[in-house]
Every structure is written in C-alpha cells, then in structure tokens.
Amino acid sequence: xxxxxxxxxxxxxxxxxxxxxxxxxLRANLEExxxxxxxxxxxxxxxxxxxxxxxxxAQVRPRSGLAIKKxxxxxxxxxxxxxxxxxxxxxxxxxxxxxxxxxxxxxxxAQMVIAKHxxxxxxxxxxxxxxxxxxxxxxxxxxx
Numbered sequence: 001x002x003x004x005x006x007x008x009x010x011x012x013x014x015x016x017x018x019x020x021x022x023x024x025x026l027r028a029n030l031e032e033x034x035x036x037x038x039x040x041x042x043x044x045x046x047x048x049x050x051x052x053x054x055x056x057x058a059q060v061r062p063r064s065g066l067a068i069k070k071x072x073x074x075x076x077x078x079x080x081x082x083x084x085x086x087x088x089x090x091x092x093x094x095x096x097x098x099x100x101x102x103x104x105x106x107x108x109x110a111q112m113v114i115a116k117h118x119x120x121x122x123x124x125x126x127x128x129x130x131x132x133x134x135x136x137x138x139x140x141x142x143x144x
Contacts, residue, residue: 009047023111052083071097
C-alpha cells in the first residue's frame, strides 16, 4: 500500500523506528518553541498532508516515553485522520504533569498508525443473541 504525502515541514517524512514497529513518529513543525503549561492543551502542526486509500484511517497515538517521562499525551487518543481529509495533520497534546513542558521544533510528539477499517451496515433489531457474559462489563470478570 502507498500513501501519498506532502511534506511542508523541514523534517524528514515519518519513519518506522524498527522493522516491526506499528507506528511511525510524528514531529512538531514549529517556527518557535511552544510552552505547554500543566493541564494545558495545544494543537501542534506537523507540516504533513496526506491522501489515504479508501478503507484506511491514520490513528494518532501518544508516544509512551513522552507520556511516562513528561506526563504529555495525545488528548483525543487515538485521533482519527479519515481517508477524505486533506488538511494538515496536527496533534492535540495535553500536559498532565505539574511542570511546564516545552515543545521544540522537530520533537517527536506522537505516533501514527495506518489501519484498515470497514463501514458496516447497521441493522436495527428488537433483541440480541444471548451470551454467557450478557450485559456484564466494567469489571464484570472480576479480579484474579
């Protein structure tokens, strides 16, 4: 599969860090650093524009290192980029730590996973088939 991409940033295209990586890192494309205050949120541009094939989406996810080390994560995780979107790929970051986090140009701020999806036909019914679990959820299976 190929994804057409326009790179208006001054950074290389996103890449997979290892041969078995699911996500490729997205970098901030900034004219000047952004200070993200505790509990603050910001929309960070990447300078990337793309055309995904029909039946695919791009998911924008947090970077685990940034989350655990700095308390910074993707607010709408995973963020979805639809196949018909042609605007700039941007990342909504939130700072859940107690310290200001400075986002610098070129910093790896998120990862992007390209995933296949389907659009099912919803069929309205009056009843659903029975299962052993039934309606149990939110801790229903207990603690082992």
